[in-house]
Amino acid sequence: MCLAIPGRIVEIDGDEAVLDYGGATRRASLLLVPGAKVGDAALVHAGFAIQILGDEDAGKLMDILAEVETP
Amino acid sequence: MNAGVEALRREIAARADGLPDTVVMEVCGTHTHAMRRYGIRQLLPGNIRLVSGPGCPVCVTDGRDLARALWLAGQRNVTLCSFGDMLRVPCGKESLLSLAAKGARVRVVVSPLEALQLARAEPRRAIVYFGVGFETTAPLTAALVDQAGRQSIPNLSVLSVHKTMPEAVRTLMRSGARVDALLCPGHVAAVAGAEAFRFVPEELRLPAAVSGFEAEEMLLALAALMGMLRAKKPGLVNAYPRAAAPYGNPAALALLEGVFEPRAANWRGLGEIPASGLALRGEYAGFDAEKRFDIPLTDVPEPAGCRCADVLRGLLEPPECPLFGSACAPQSPVGACMVSSEGACAAHYAYGRDL
Numbered sequence: 029m030c031l032a033i034p035g036r037i038v039e040i041d042g043d044e045a046v047l048d049y050g051g052a053t054r055r056a057s058l059l060l061v062p063g064a065k066v067g068d069a070a071l072v073h074a075g076f077a078i079q080i081l082g083d084e085d086a087g088k089l090m091d092i093l094a095e096v097e098t099p
Numbered sequence: 100m101n102a103g104v105e106a107l108r109r110e111i112a113a114r115a116d117g118l119p120d121t122v123v124m125e126v127c128g129t130h131t132h133a134m135r136r137y138g139i140r141q142l143l144p145g146n147i148r149l150v151s152g153p154g155c156p157v158c159v160t161d162g163r164d165l166a167r168a169l170w171l172a173g174q175r176n177v178t179l180c181s182f183g184d185m186l187r188v189p190c191g192k193e194s195l196l197s198l199a200a201k202g203a204r205v206r207v208v209v210s211p212l213e214a215l216q217l218a219r220a221e222p223r224r225a226i227v228y229f230g231v232g233f234e235t236t237a238p239l240t241a242a243l244v245d246q247a248g249r250q251s252i253p254n255l256s257v258l259s260v261h262k263t264m265p266e267a268v269r270t271l272m273r274s275g276a277r278v279d280a281l282l283c284p285g286h287v288a289a290v291a292g293a294e295a296f297r298f299v300p301e302e303l304r305l306p307a308a309v310s311g312f313e314a315e316e317m318l319l320a321l322a323a324l325m326g327m328l329r330a331k332k333p334g335l336v337n338a339y340p341r342a343a344a345p346y347g348n349p350a351a352l353a354l355l356e357g358v359f360e361p362r363a364a365n366w367r368g369l370g371e372i373p374a375s376g377l378a379l380r381g382e383y384a385g386f387d388a389e390k391r392f393d394i395p396l397t398d399v400p401e402p403a404g405c406r407c408a409d410v411l412r413g414l415l416e417p418p419e420c421p422l423f424g425s426a427c428a429p430q431s432p433v434g435a436c437m438v439s440s441e442g443a444c445a446a447h448y449a450y451g452r453d454l
Contacts, residue, residue: 029156029182029441030235030286031129032342057212059242060351071289071342074182075210076239079289079348082341093110093322 032073034081037066047072107318108142114325115144122148122277123324124413126268127284128155128441129312135450137314143321150413151446152276153267153369154284156232157184157439158411161365162399164260165190168229169198170394171258178204178221180214181229184439187432191399211243218247218255227388230259233284234291237261237377238351241358244379244386256388259377262364265295266375272303274369276412280306280324282317285339290355292347293337300333311339358383367435368411407434410443417447424448 035047035054045058047070054072058064061077070077115121125131131151134140140149153159169190172179179195186196186205199205204224208214214228230240240257247255264287272278283296288309299307306327310320320338327334337343357380364376379387388394401408404422409415417423417436427433429445436442440449 029128029184029232029439030284032235032286032289057210057242059246060238060348060354062350071286073235073286074239075212076242078235078238078286078351079342079344082344093319093326 030073032071032078034069035072037064037068037070037077040064040066045070045077047077101315103315104142104318107315107322110322111142111147111318111325112144114322114329115147118146118325118328120146120148121279121328122150122413123280123282123321124150124152124276124278125282125284125310126152126154126264127287128157128439129286130282130284130310130317131155131443132441132446133312133314134317135446137317138450139314139317139321142318147321147325149282149321150278150416151410151443152271152278152413153366153411155436155439155441155443156236156262157188158407158435158442159262159366159368160185160188160231160260160435161367162190162401163365163396166397166399167394168258169193169195170397171227171388171392172198172203172205174225174392177225177227178206178217179227179229180206180208180217182209182231183207184441185229185231188435188438189402189432211239212246214255215243215246215250215252218252222254224254225391226255228255228257230257230261233262233264233287234295234355235286235289237263237359238290238348238355241354244358244383245354247386248383253385256386256391257379258388259359259379260364261359261377262366262375263361263377264291265298266372267366267369268299269303270369270372270375271412272305274412276414278305278413280308280328282320282324283307283309285309285311285316285343288337288339288343288347290347290351292345293335293340293343294345295347297335300335304333306333308336309339309343311342368408402433405434407436407444410436417444420444
């Protein structure tokens with residue numbers, strides 16, 4: 029139920045956007061992400077963009093692993 | 100094997116070496132499914148056990164709440180809109196699907212806003228949206244209610260059985276569950292914020308890591324948990340920072356808090372938990388199906404022999420249930436955990452029967 033899929037916003041029309049999912053396009057509501065812009069990557073769940081995704085470089089494996097002490 | 104996966108597998112093995120037998124619990128239906136699909140358990144060393152908790156919203160929906168949805172679907176003038184995975188959950192001798200086969204108007208939707216379109220298209224019918232799910236899904240229902248108010252749609256209402264995760268985790272851990280670390284649900288955190296799980300290390304003294312849903316993302320979070328267990332320093336690591344900001348999505352949370360207020364909720368397997376459910380606030384009473392209809396309360400006994408309650412608390416692995424794979428299978432589920440692909444039993448049946 030909490031399945032969410034990342035897509036890229038290619039068009040905005042009022043409260044709705046067209047998102048591209050690696051070639052397939054679908055519409056989703058932007059009511060929960062009012063600051064969304066064309067070009068943003070968004071996480072989409074049940075017809076709504078629920079979060080704008082950060083930089084793809086964020087969360088690199090080694091940075092996160094370094095947050096905790098290694099053996 | 101993917102190089103990242105293999106590197107993480109080795110990292111986990113090194114960090115887990117010498118730890119006592121350790122139980123990591125995940126509390127998200129999508130993790131329940133993904134960990135079996137990717138074979139995550141087989142990548143973990145023998146002393147680390149990954150178990151599923153009460154993370155599948157379909158599974159934790161109480162029989163009495165489901166009975167209220169069935170009662171609504173049975174009303175002549177009502178069309179009940181629901182996500183598809185609620186339809187086959189058994190409720191006594193019936194389900195939403197069996198009622199639909201007898202003529203009840205049950206409409207499967209993939210987005211709550213479809214209920215709004217339907218309400219506009221069929222102004223003479225009462226359209227009821229069955230709101231199920233955690234923090235990820237509840238803001239969508241809040242947006243539906245907010246839009247219905249702005250657009251003055253009088254024939255739309257919501258039956259909310261939405262739940263929130265923190266109180267359930269607290270209750271489960273304080274009930275004596277044997278859990279040593281928590282893999283936190285990334286999409287709940289995308290909305291509620293990674294910091295929503297800060298209470299896990301601070302109150303419960305357990306390491307917590309917010310995880311995404313790909314194999315590498317789950318292994319990364321597990322590696323972070325192993326590091327904290329080894330160091331004996333419970334903390335919160337956000338291993339899904341691309342989607343889960345520390346404080347989540349403020350617009351979604353503002354809508355959620357504007358439309359809903361906390362109330363006690365009944366969870367299959369966990370019982371009643373104070374402040375773990377979401378009810379529509381008084382100013383939205385006109386959109387609250389519980390206020391619009393006089394819905395009777397019906398007790399629904401658990402099916403004989405069904406061990407879903409134990410599976411949902413991580414006490415029982417699906418194959419340990421005597422009904423698993425024989426009386427209870429995805430084609431003819433007895434218990435809720437065998438219905439949704441996010442249920443531990445259905446996921447185990449699909450991917451892990453020999454494991």
